[in-house]
């Protein structure tokens with residue numbers, strides 16, 4: 563199985579490292595795609611080491627002419643975890659302004675978003691409306707958890723746990 567893992571600049575970005583590691587431990591191929599902001603927060607080198615594969619992030623890291631086309635080859639799933647409010651908004655608008663949003667449009671397999679943000683951001687009508695649009699496009703939203711955000715605010719917005727995302731991927735793997 564091959565998973566495309568989109569990583570955006572949300573506070574839960576460190577959990578994407580864990581997810582990459584857990585997938586590789588199960589011999590699942592992982593191709594990491596990072597937003598430009600995400601790649602400025604955590605070096606793609608770390609994801610490359612954990613995924614054992616070159617990372618697609620910004621122009622400097624993408625050596626191919628059409629990365630958004632080549633990357634989707636043989637991929638079974640595209641999961642964006644964590645998915646920032648901004649990435650969700652761009653995807654809802656059908657934008658193609660980075661490797662993640664461009665690949666979202668060019669890939670036709672299952673596409674999952676794991677929103678991760680402050681509870682007030684998550685509850686905002688704009689974010690909820692954008693998530694509804696993504697659901698209408700057939701993208702799956704992985705329900706965030708209730709709890710305490712890093713800033714101390716309480717409510718729903720924490721990314722689904724790595725275990726929950728992993729279990730769902732394994733279920734999909736078993737069904738292929």
Ligand SMILES: Cc1cc2nc3c(=O)[nH]c(=O)nc-3n(C[C@H](O)[C@H](O)[C@H](O)COP(=O)(O)O)c2cc1C
Nearest residue numbers: 570571572573597599600646647648649678679680
């Ligand atoms: C310290 C810090 C933490 C942030 N945490 C979040 C977050 O958890 N969720 C979110 O949606 N945006 C968060 N943001 C805002 C995003 O990083 C910002 O919207 C960024 O442009 C997202 O870019 P991307 O979607 O291309 O990765 C944070 C910004 C900063 C500076």
